[in-house]
Structures are given as structure tokens and as C-alpha cells.
Amino acid sequence: MTGYASRHRDQRGRARVPRAHWVLLVLGMLALLMELALGGVVNDVGGEGSAPRSSAGAPAPAAVLDGGPVLRIDATGGVATRAMPADTVALTFDDGPDPRWTPQVLDLLARAHAHATFFVVGSKVNEYPELTRRILAEGHEIGIHTFTHAELAAVPAWRRQAELALTQNALASATGRRSVLVRPPFSSQPGAMTADDFAALRDLAGNGLLVVLADRDTEDWRRPGVDAIVANATPPAGRGAVVMLHDSGGDRSQTVTALGLLLEILNDRGYRLTTVSEALALPPAPTADPGARLRGDTLRAAQTLSTWLNRAMVFVLGAALVLGLLRLVVQLGTARAHRRRVRRERRRLAYLGPVTVIVPAYNEAANIAATVRSLVASDYPDVHVVVVDDGSTDDTFHIVRGLRLPTVRVIRQDNAGKPAALNNGLAHTHTDLVIMVDGDTIFEPDAVGRLVQAFRDPDVGAVSGNAKVANRTGLLGRWQHLEYVMGFNLDRRMFDIGRCMPTVPGAIGAFRRVALLEVGGVSSATLAEDTDLTMSVIRAGWRVVYEESAIAWTEAPASLRQLWRQRYRWCYGTMQAMWKHRGTLTRSGPAGRLGRRGLAYLLVFQVLLPLAAPAVDVYAVYGLIFLPFAQMAIPWLGFTALGALTAAYALRLDREPLRVLWVLPFQQFVYRQLMYLVVVQSVVTALAGVRLPWHRMVRSGAAQDLLRSRTQ
Incomplete structure (x- = not known):
């Protein structure tokens, strides 16, 4: 406790205390606050219905309102839309992956020999990478649903870019792939899109992403009952549709029960149950570059550390x-x-x-x-x-x-x-x-x-x-x-x-x-x-x-x-x-x-x-x-x-x-x-x-x- 002072002496030979530790303490406290903040952000991630929707405002351009649910928007605001072919249903699931509900959804899809598209939240991909890999391994595809389930029209442009980039990095770390599909949180059918929603998506045009909305919004997050979910999900006879469901963000027991009935109905009617990309003959998801994987690994480590620190601080x-x-x-x-x-x-x-x-x-x-x-x-x-x-x-x-x-x-x-x-x-x-x-x-x-x-x-x-x-x-x-x-x-x-x-x-x-x-x-x-x-x-x-x-x-x-x-x-x-x-x-x-x-x-x-x-x-x-x-x-x-x-x-x-x-x-x-x-x-x-x-x-x-x- 009192020796070895010779290592820390000034020019007069007097023992001195090194001062760098104050800088280290401040930096350490800032780093801890940032890590805790990261944990606070990702731990506060909910799902559809967990946050208020921004005001409706003016409607989006007519090309969006009258078009199909899959949109490509260029930097000038030009819009091209596509819809599902006849007798084709693309089941989509938002807000996951979730360790309780996503496996149940995957099991039902496997028994029905059906494929679906999962729009995942990046922070949850970091939390459950093995579940994300299972989605791809069973023939399904993955789209982006932002990193923290943020409403894109309600956040600044830098935040929108960060939400997509972080999610791409999370996917790169977990699966080695990127995604070209994005679904904005709190979105629904094209007819419900506002001018603010469209402006936010136009800012993302340079990312080369396709926006996937829905033909059939089941509103299962409201928990309206199994029969209502099935009715909302079922398209008119012979019509194709993108169906929006949720596999996370709350109690999804009604969704899981309704999915079992819906798969039986659609199979009995001869519908093709496939992914958005397969239905539209889109190219497969590109492979992530090494830099994205490294950034994703770093991000996942930081998120894991933040979760541990939050628990440790509570203790x-x-x-x-x-x-x-x-x-x-x-x-x-x-x-x-x-x-x-x-x-x-x-x-x-x-x-x-x-x-x-x-x-x-x-x-x-x-x-x-x-x-x-x-x-x-x-x-x-x-x-x-x-x-x-x-x-x-x-x-x-x-x-x-x-x-x-x-x-x-x-x-x-x-x-x-x-x-x-x-x-x-x-x-x-x-x-x-x-x-x-x-x-x-x-x-x-x-x-x-x-x-x-x-x-x-x-x-x-x-x-x-x-x-x-x-x-x-x-x-x-x-x-x-x-x-x-x-x-x-x-x-x-x-x-x-x-x-x-x-x-x-x-x-x-x-x-x-x-x-x-x-x-x-x-x-x-x-x-x-x-x-x-x-x-x-x-x-x-x-x-x-x-x-x-x-x-x-x-x-x-x-x-x-x-x-x-x-x-x-x-x-x-x-x-x-x-x-x-x-x-x-x-x-x-x-x-x-x-x-x-x-x-x-x-x-x-x-x-x-x-x-x-x-x-x-x-x-x-x-x-x-x-x-x-x-x-x-x-x-x-x-x-x-x-x-x-x-x-x-x-x-x-x-x-x-x-x-x-x-x-x-x-x-x-x-x-x-x-x-x-x-x-x-x-x-x-x-x-x-x-x-x-x-x-x-x-x-x-x-x-x-x-x-x-x-x-x-």
C-alpha cells in the first residue's frame, strides 16, 4: 500500500499521483452511459400498437395509393409498384424474431409446407441470432423492420439511415446476408400511406430497397379474436395478396391459432404460399461484405454487453x-x-x-x-x-x-x-x-x-x-x-x-x-x-x-x-x-x-x-x-x-x-x-x-x- 513510489516522482523527487485516471473515469462513465443507453433503446423495443401512430396528415401520391403493396421509389420521387400474382399469398410476419412465438409460427409453416417473409427488428436479430438463422434455413426470407421499431416518418433523416444500416449489420453478423426488402413499422396498406410516410421512404431510395406494404392487414396486434384475424387475412377468391401478421411485440397467441386455421383454408383453396421475392421472381438476397459482418459482430457484442450491464446495474x-x-x-x-x-x-x-x-x-x-x-x-x-x-x-x-x-x-x-x-x-x-x-x-x-x-x-x-x-x-x-x-x-x-x-x-x-x-x-x-x-x-x-x-x-x-x-x-x-x-x-x-x-x-x-x-x-x-x-x-x-x-x-x-x-x-x-x-x-x-x-x-x-x- 505504501511502497514503489519511485515509479511516480516529479523532477524534485517527490512522489506524485498520476492524474490520467480522472480522464479514464470520465470516459468510463460516458462509455457506461452509452452502453446503458443502447440497452435502454433496444430493451424498450416493442411492436405494433406499442407506440402512438403519428397524425395522418396529407395522403401520399396517387401512384402509391392506387398501386400494389410492393414499391420501388427513386430519388426523384418516382414510384413503381407491383402486386402479388393471382392465387399467390405472401404471408409476412413483423416485429420478430421472438423466442416464444416465432418458433410456433415456423412449426406451423413447416407442417403446411409454406414459406413466408419475416420483417425483423435488428435489435432482436442481435438478441436471437440462432432464431434468425433458422428462419433462413427453413426456406423463408428476411426483410428489414428497422433496428428499434422506429416510426420512420417521426424520426430525423440521420436516424432513418441509422435504423436501416444497423439492421443490415445485424443481419450480416447473424446470417452473412443483406436484405433488399423493408417494411416501415406502423405501416399498413398503400391506401393508408401519408405524404410524410412517403417522404421518409423517398429519403431511403438510395439504399436500393423495395418497400413492402400489405394488401390484407389483419390488425392481429389488436387481438380482435381468431375469427376476425382469419377473416382479415383471407383474400377474395383467386386474388393474390400480401398478408400482414405479427410474430412478436406482445401476446400473439391469437395470431398463432389463427395462422393454423388460415393455412388450412388457403391450402384447401389452392393458394400458393410463398415469399415476396419468390412470388415476384426477385433475385436472392445479396451476401454481406466482410466489413458489414465485422460491424455487425461489433454491434451485437455492444448490445450483449449493454444487456449484461443493465442487468448488472439492477443487481x-x-x-x-x-x-x-x-x-x-x-x-x-x-x-x-x-x-x-x-x-x-x-x-x-x-x-x-x-x-x-x-x-x-x-x-x-x-x-x-x-x-x-x-x-x-x-x-x-x-x-x-x-x-x-x-x-x-x-x-x-x-x-x-x-x-x-x-x-x-x-x-x-x-x-x-x-x-x-x-x-x-x-x-x-x-x-x-x-x-x-x-x-x-x-x-x-x-x-x-x-x-x-x-x-x-x-x-x-x-x-x-x-x-x-x-x-x-x-x-x-x-x-x-x-x-x-x-x-x-x-x-x-x-x-x-x-x-x-x-x-x-x-x-x-x-x-x-x-x-x-x-x-x-x-x-x-x-x-x-x-x-x-x-x-x-x-x-x-x-x-x-x-x-x-x-x-x-x-x-x-x-x-x-x-x-x-x-x-x-x-x-x-x-x-x-x-x-x-x-x-x-x-x-x-x-x-x-x-x-x-x-x-x-x-x-x-x-x-x-x-x-x-x-x-x-x-x-x-x-x-x-x-x-x-x-x-x-x-x-x-x-x-x-x-x-x-x-x-x-x-x-x-x-x-x-x-x-x-x-x-x-x-x-x-x-x-x-x-x-x-x-x-x-x-x-x-x-x-x-x-x-x-x-x-x-x-x-x-x-x-x-x-x-x-x-x-x-
């Missing part, structure tokens, strides 16, 4: 929703259990001996005076403060020394990092109980006393306090406030009940000195030294608990850039700590509980689910385009409401006002994306083998302002 989304619900149930259940236990075990505060508070400080001039004063003002009887100035370049050291407080000691060292500062402070500490505090944190007067009460239990080695956001103005501050209360603190209650607390926060945490010495002090092996230290204490056999009544106020990042850098360090450091302590998964006792409960929870909810979040957002965009609005809006509103109820309960547990809840829905559109991008960046950094440098947050003095407002 991922479902799994995420189930896990999210399960997490909420567990969080709320353990929060109630924790609350009952706190009420049951509530005792008067006791004096447990002197306490030393270690404050590592690097350029904390904005807040350090307020932090130290809040610690000295503690109502706990015996509190000593050790401030370790870690090579600050501002006035941090002089500010602390200038306070001239008798119980405060300030130590200066060369800049060596926060773990070194904490260990230096520990070396100058001789009390049994030690509290570690960030240099921007304000303690409540009773926080020290409440924090150490858990040490009455000799098994407790560390205690996590309740860190709250001090600067909670603006959307960003309110979002972080909600995250601290709803996320961190609910999790800490859950971890406390599960006895697998992975992190005692650097803002407010207490330790037994003997536990710290037993684990070798604070390690600098990770950027999340507080998480690493907590996990080490648990591995040593100590219990770590949460004390919600020990409250400290900390300054949260005031800009998105600062928030990014802070969470990037937290996430990367947590992953480092998880990797470092991965051996706990197979251990027993406290270490095993940490591994199989704490680490597993962090892996699922802080790594894996955030990694899947970009794909979930892409699917949400896809859903807004291709799915019914209610299908997307209702679940979102439901989970937002559930989240609001959970947040309200968490705020109540922390005795916080509920008025901040109004910002919760807006978290879904900026804050959430920032958090999962942090995880993506952290994972890429880890996989690239880069050691992330320490990112310090710029302080604004919010802690100082908070203390000033409390003392006024």
Missing part, C-alpha cells in the same frame, strides 16, 4: 439499496441499545486521577489559544496540558508560552509530523490517563471528566469522545455537521455495541498510558494515525468504547478544496490501516471482532459501495432518460425521507436542533459525489504504489470564535 443498485437499508436498521437498532445502556450505567462523575492532555500543533496560531484555554477551564480537578509545537512557522509556540498558564507546558521540536509530536508529548507524560487533542479543538468544560469515566472498567484501553463541527454555517458546514452526527456518531454507537471501534478521533480521544506504551506509541506508518493506533490497541486486547457526552468542537474544512484534501488523507490512511491490520480477520477475541466486524464494515461501506457510486449515478441519469419518472422519483423520495428520519433521530440523540435537515436532499448532488471521488482517488493512489504526503488544513479560527462567543 448492483439492488444490493446497494439492501445494504443501505440493512445499515440503517443496524445503526438505529444499536443506537437505541446504546442509549438504553448509557441510561442504565449513568453514574456520578468520579475523580480517576490526574490526566495529561497532549496537543500536537503545527501552524495552529488561529486556534491554539482557544484550545488550550478550553482545556485549562475543564471542571475536572487535575488536568495537565502538554503542547508539542511541531516546527511551526507561525506564532504557535509563542502564543502558548505567552498564555503563562501554570498547568500548561509547551515543547518545541523540529517538524517531524503529528505521530512524532504525539510520541514526544507521551514521553513527557507521567499520568496513567492521557487525552490526545487536535490543535483546533474546543473542549466543553465537563468533556475531560466525562471522557475518562469509562476507565473505571479495567478492560477499557481507549475512549472516543463526541466531536462536533464548530463552523456549521453555509451548505458545506451543515453537510459536514450532518455527516458527523448521522454518519460518524451513529457508527460509533454501533461499533461500541459491537466492541469493534476502529477509530478514536484525533479531535477527542483518551487512552491508558500503559496501552499506548504496549503498542509502541503512535505509528507513522499510515496517514490515519488515530485509526492505526485504535486498531493496535484493540489488537493488544484492550476494549475501546464511545462516550457520547464528552463533547469537543472542531473546525471543519471551509472550502471544497480543503474538504477534499482532508477526506483524501482520511480515506487513504484508513485504507492503509485496514491493510496493515488485515490479519485480524482470522484472529480470535477482540482482534477478531475488529477484523470480522469493524474492517468488514469499513471495506463494504467506505470502500466498495463508494467505488460503485459513480456507476449508480450513471444509472440514475440513464433512468431519468429511459425509465418512467415515477419509477425513479418514488424510490429516491422514499430513501431521502428515510434518511431524513434517520438524521432526525441522530440529531435527537446528540441533542442537536432539527432545522438543519433541510440541507439533506442537496447532499445527493455535490457532497456525495465529492466523497465517492475521494475514495476513487484513494484507491488509485494505493494501487499506483504512491505514498501520499500529509495534507494540512488551513485554519480559519472557527474554534477561537466559538470560545469567544461562549464566554461573552
Whole structure:
């Protein structure tokens, strides 16, 4: 997780994180959206009657209205038509192939020794290529019915060309052949063609296609009954006809039953049942060129992938929703259990001996005076403060020394990092109980006393306090406030009940000195030294608990850039700590509980689910385009409401006002994306083998302002 940085260094020799992955992420999300969109288009393909027909408009030219059902249209609009010879019927089937109905139609035709013409939808050819090949193998012919069953008169010219080209490519991939026959979806007899329909077909004249309409439109898609379908399909005695039926696009049971009766009637009357091309003595379908086959194979692979991705995304989304619900149930259940236990075990505060508070400080001039004063003002009887100035370049050291407080000691060292500062402070500490505090944190007067009460239990080695956001103005501050209360603190209650607390926060945490010495002090092996230290204490056999009544106020990042850098360090450091302590998964006792409960929870909810979040957002965009609005809006509103109820309960547990809840829905559109991008960046950094440098947050003095407002 931390090695191999030499491969990624700038000219100064510093490790750097490669940036190309952001381009790859964006391209990947766009590619996923395109694939999902392809699946959305082809999965939404229906059949006759599945979409509204465009308005009738003006009629087509007389040559079309009065001509036969087979049309050749040239680029100038000239029309030549042909009709079926006498006693010849060309049965045609639209909207297929369909795995349920097409085989039944083929079986009936085979028993009657009849051939037919199937006008296929290109996307369904890609989905059922073996069925398409069976149609040709049994002596039938195939025509084009567009790729997505689009109404040609209602789409732009480029879409019409694409619909035909894609279908030709699909046929080339499945059968190695092309087709010269086309039937527009939602078409019928020549007399029903409008001027718009004719104009759309004239645009296709350069493709050398014959348009096949119908003499007898059975309207079987309406499901008018078997007798009506048979009557609509039967031509007058001795007359030839092109008969329109459907083998897909809905329930075609009436069509199949009617076809069996129709074949008997036509055979008994001596009709020749053949294909359109055979009836008109047209040349056979041409062979597709290698380029068309390659394009068709690529198209079919893309469509197959899109279908798989749509199913996979449904599974991922479902799994995420189930896990999210399960997490909420567990969080709320353990929060109630924790609350009952706190009420049951509530005792008067006791004096447990002197306490030393270690404050590592690097350029904390904005807040350090307020932090130290809040610690000295503690109502706990015996509190000593050790401030370790870690090579600050501002006035941090002089500010602390200038306070001239008798119980405060300030130590200066060369800049060596926060773990070194904490260990230096520990070396100058001789009390049994030690509290570690960030240099921007304000303690409540009773926080020290409440924090150490858990040490009455000799098994407790560390205690996590309740860190709250001090600067909670603006959307960003309110979002972080909600995250601290709803996320961190609910999790800490859950971890406390599960006895697998992975992190005692650097803002407010207490330790037994003997536990710290037993684990070798604070390690600098990770950027999340507080998480690493907590996990080490648990591995040593100590219990770590949460004390919600020990409250400290900390300054949260005031800009998105600062928030990014802070969470990037937290996430990367947590992953480092998880990797470092991965051996706990197979251990027993406290270490095993940490591994199989704490680490597993962090892996699922802080790594894996955030990694899947970009794909979930892409699917949400896809859903807004291709799915019914209610299908997307209702679940979102439901989970937002559930989240609001959970947040309200968490705020109540922390005795916080509920008025901040109004910002919760807006978290879904900026804050959430920032958090999962942090995880993506952290994972890429880890996989690239880069050691992330320490990112310090710029302080604004919010802690100082908070203390000033409390003392006024």
C-alpha cells in the first residue's frame, strides 16, 4: 500500500499521483452511459400498437395509393409498384424474431409446407441470432423492420439511415446476408400511406430497397379474436395478396391459432404460399461484405454487453439499496441499545486521577489559544496540558508560552509530523490517563471528566469522545455537521455495541498510558494515525468504547478544496490501516471482532459501495432518460425521507436542533459525489504504489470564535 513510489516522482523527487485516471473515469462513465443507453433503446423495443401512430396528415401520391403493396421509389420521387400474382399469398410476419412465438409460427409453416417473409427488428436479430438463422434455413426470407421499431416518418433523416444500416449489420453478423426488402413499422396498406410516410421512404431510395406494404392487414396486434384475424387475412377468391401478421411485440397467441386455421383454408383453396421475392421472381438476397459482418459482430457484442450491464446495474443498485437499508436498521437498532445502556450505567462523575492532555500543533496560531484555554477551564480537578509545537512557522509556540498558564507546558521540536509530536508529548507524560487533542479543538468544560469515566472498567484501553463541527454555517458546514452526527456518531454507537471501534478521533480521544506504551506509541506508518493506533490497541486486547457526552468542537474544512484534501488523507490512511491490520480477520477475541466486524464494515461501506457510486449515478441519469419518472422519483423520495428520519433521530440523540435537515436532499448532488471521488482517488493512489504526503488544513479560527462567543 505504501511502497514503489519511485515509479511516480516529479523532477524534485517527490512522489506524485498520476492524474490520467480522472480522464479514464470520465470516459468510463460516458462509455457506461452509452452502453446503458443502447440497452435502454433496444430493451424498450416493442411492436405494433406499442407506440402512438403519428397524425395522418396529407395522403401520399396517387401512384402509391392506387398501386400494389410492393414499391420501388427513386430519388426523384418516382414510384413503381407491383402486386402479388393471382392465387399467390405472401404471408409476412413483423416485429420478430421472438423466442416464444416465432418458433410456433415456423412449426406451423413447416407442417403446411409454406414459406413466408419475416420483417425483423435488428435489435432482436442481435438478441436471437440462432432464431434468425433458422428462419433462413427453413426456406423463408428476411426483410428489414428497422433496428428499434422506429416510426420512420417521426424520426430525423440521420436516424432513418441509422435504423436501416444497423439492421443490415445485424443481419450480416447473424446470417452473412443483406436484405433488399423493408417494411416501415406502423405501416399498413398503400391506401393508408401519408405524404410524410412517403417522404421518409423517398429519403431511403438510395439504399436500393423495395418497400413492402400489405394488401390484407389483419390488425392481429389488436387481438380482435381468431375469427376476425382469419377473416382479415383471407383474400377474395383467386386474388393474390400480401398478408400482414405479427410474430412478436406482445401476446400473439391469437395470431398463432389463427395462422393454423388460415393455412388450412388457403391450402384447401389452392393458394400458393410463398415469399415476396419468390412470388415476384426477385433475385436472392445479396451476401454481406466482410466489413458489414465485422460491424455487425461489433454491434451485437455492444448490445450483449449493454444487456449484461443493465442487468448488472439492477443487481448492483439492488444490493446497494439492501445494504443501505440493512445499515440503517443496524445503526438505529444499536443506537437505541446504546442509549438504553448509557441510561442504565449513568453514574456520578468520579475523580480517576490526574490526566495529561497532549496537543500536537503545527501552524495552529488561529486556534491554539482557544484550545488550550478550553482545556485549562475543564471542571475536572487535575488536568495537565502538554503542547508539542511541531516546527511551526507561525506564532504557535509563542502564543502558548505567552498564555503563562501554570498547568500548561509547551515543547518545541523540529517538524517531524503529528505521530512524532504525539510520541514526544507521551514521553513527557507521567499520568496513567492521557487525552490526545487536535490543535483546533474546543473542549466543553465537563468533556475531560466525562471522557475518562469509562476507565473505571479495567478492560477499557481507549475512549472516543463526541466531536462536533464548530463552523456549521453555509451548505458545506451543515453537510459536514450532518455527516458527523448521522454518519460518524451513529457508527460509533454501533461499533461500541459491537466492541469493534476502529477509530478514536484525533479531535477527542483518551487512552491508558500503559496501552499506548504496549503498542509502541503512535505509528507513522499510515496517514490515519488515530485509526492505526485504535486498531493496535484493540489488537493488544484492550476494549475501546464511545462516550457520547464528552463533547469537543472542531473546525471543519471551509472550502471544497480543503474538504477534499482532508477526506483524501482520511480515506487513504484508513485504507492503509485496514491493510496493515488485515490479519485480524482470522484472529480470535477482540482482534477478531475488529477484523470480522469493524474492517468488514469499513471495506463494504467506505470502500466498495463508494467505488460503485459513480456507476449508480450513471444509472440514475440513464433512468431519468429511459425509465418512467415515477419509477425513479418514488424510490429516491422514499430513501431521502428515510434518511431524513434517520438524521432526525441522530440529531435527537446528540441533542442537536432539527432545522438543519433541510440541507439533506442537496447532499445527493455535490457532497456525495465529492466523497465517492475521494475514495476513487484513494484507491488509485494505493494501487499506483504512491505514498501520499500529509495534507494540512488551513485554519480559519472557527474554534477561537466559538470560545469567544461562549464566554461573552
